[in-house]
Amino acid sequence: MFALIVSLRIRPEKREPFLRAADANSAASVRDEPGCLRFDVVADQADPDHFFYYEVYRNEAAFDAHKRTPHYARWREAAAECVAEGGQQNTRCTTLFPKDYR
């Protein structure tokens, strides 16, 4: 499986629109995309402006399909407004455990 770890530093004054956009994007991804197995949003307890996405897709093609969805387009618009300059860092990963990812 393909996993993506996204570190996001936001503009402090954009917390509320960021949270709304992250929630809408993650909910739509797991609901509407058969190839998106997980889309968790977590908040760093030590930094109120720092968040992570933990996303798991059946394969890289499913991640490519994710980037063609309308909810992804809306997220990118919100990210342009809410994420700090240079504040997004993506790490492309391969899942090792669990072996039978569901």
Next chain:
Amino acid sequence: MFALIVSLRIRPEKREPFLRAADANSAASVRDEPGCLRFDVVADQADPDHFFYYEVYRNEAAFDAHKRTPHYARWREAAAECVAEGGQQNTRCTTLFPKDYR
């Protein structure tokens, strides 16, 4: 829910024992700990010596209980052997999505 993102840089020559120890620890955690909801191990595609754990616990008390298990003690022994000096970075998080974590 409480989530932990662990970034691990390993000694390149310790890849095999690291993978065995990570597998045993993650499998035992989700199997034996009612408070451990998720323990994913992922490999950074860009760096063969870089891995992440993505762990989710019902609450911080469940994470404290995790650290008192025999499999955690075995993992700490393996980590001392396999993880590079200063190569472990833990970020304590709070899950925002999904709201009904299972």
